Amino acid sequence: MKIDFKERTPQLIALIGVLLIVTVVLIGFLVTRNSQMKEMQEQFVIDKQELEDEYEAISLQYEGFKFSVQNDSLLYRLQNEQAKVLRLQEELRMTKATDRAEIKRLTDELSTLRRILRSYIQQIDSLNTLNNELRAENEQITDRYNRTSRTLQQVSQEKEQLSEKVSLAAQLVxxxxxxxxxxxxxxxxxxxxxxxxxxxxxxxxxxxxxxxxxxxxxxxxxxxxxxxxxxxxxxxxxxxxxxxxxxxxxxxxxxxxxxxxxxxxxxxxxxxxxxxxxxxxxxxxxxxxxxxxxxx
CATH class of the missing domain: 2.60.40.2560 (Immunoglobulin-like)
Incomplete structure (x- = not known):
């Protein structure tokens, strides 16, 4: 039995067309998929960098407290918190951007660090307010002391002058x-x-x-x-x-x-x-x- 290719030609053309369409669609899907994967990887890198920047910002804030906090006990606790931040920074640096579970854990840790930092900022603000009040009170006390000292000095001088006058008045002639x-x-x-x-x-x-x-x-x-x-x-x-x-x-x-x-x-x-x-x-x-x- 002979196959009549002339009669089958339209069918072959249709089949080839379908295969071409499927191939094009598949290639398009793969290209899109690769593009999406690349974009996701780039976003992961960006997210990690932003997370590193936020950790660095918190670390710098703790570093700045060394020059403004005078309370030894509070300063010791701040240094411990800064050490924790530095440890988590190092963990983040060693973590791959694609390790979403570890990135999420470190992001959660960052939220906790922010809450702790806010509480310390409130304590520092309260201490600064108290220090300012004490400083103002000390200035008032110093001012009153200086005024009293000047008054006493003036009274002493007047007493000395009076004593000199009395001494002169009592002097024999x-x-x-x-x-x-x-x-x-x-x-x-x-x-x-x-x-x-x-x-x-x-x-x-x-x-x-x-x-x-x-x-x-x-x-x-x-x-x-x-x-x-x-x-x-x-x-x-x-x-x-x-x-x-x-x-x-x-x-x-x-x-x-x-x-x-x-x-x-x-x-x-x-x-x-x-x-x-x-x-x-x-x-x-x-x-x-x-x-x-x-x-x-």
Whole structure:
């Protein structure tokens, strides 16, 4: 039996057409499938990179806390959390982008880390608020302390000034001062060759503000060359943080009213003519002076 190919030609053409269509469809499906797989792989890589970026952002936030958190206990806990983040970062780095189960686990871990981070941020904000309040309160206390110190200093200065005024008011004053030389008969002389004594007399003025009681009054007689007449090098009294020589001294009972005082110096040394000076001291103060001229 012979096959009539002429009669079968339309059928063959139809069969070939169907096969071509199936082949084209299959090729199209495979191409689309490969394209989708490639896109999925690229998306997996992108997702992993985004996840790595988020882990890095959290790690940097924990790193920044080292410079702003002063509480040691809280800082220790933050460092532990940062160590956990770094460990998960390393796990993510070693995970393939296509390992969806591991990627999902690390994504869930990231959500947990975010919640923990938010709680720490709230604690830090609360501590910062408290620190700011304490700092403001400390500034107020410091300001009050400084104002009080200035007030106390001012009061102390005023008290010191008042004390100085009282001290000055209570200071004895010598008035009616006279110094001269006399001979054996007590007559005033102008020549040293005829003189046997220097006589210094004065009045301690009335002062009711000073404390009554005994007072030691000192007189220093200075020669024209500035030498202090003194019977002994041990005849000294305190004055302005030092010890200085005196010529004569006398203890008087002072009750606030004026009293006359007279002191005598026996001339036993050779003296040069010129201007002599008598300085009077009491209670550590210089209370008067008088100069007088003597001839040879």
């Amino acid at each position: 010598a008035t009616n001062i006279n110094a001269k030389a006399v001979n054996d008969r007590g007559r005033e002389q102008s020549r040293l060759s005829r003189s046997t004594q220097f006589v210094v007399n004065f009045t301690i003025a009335r002062n009711i503000t000073t404390e009554p009681g005994e007072r030691t009054v000192y007189v220093r007689i200075l020669t024209p060359d500035g030498t202090v007449l003194s019977k002994s090098p041990n005849d000294k009294f305190p004055y302005e943080n030092s010890e200085i020589l005196y010529s004569m001294k006398r203890i008087v009972e002072y009750g606030g009213e004026e009293i006359p005082v007279t002191m005598y110096w026996d001339i036993e040394e050779f003296l040069m003519p010129g201007t002599f000076k008598a300085d009077i001291f009491a209670d550590g103060h210089h209370i008067g002076s008088h100069s007088f001229l003597m001839e040879d």
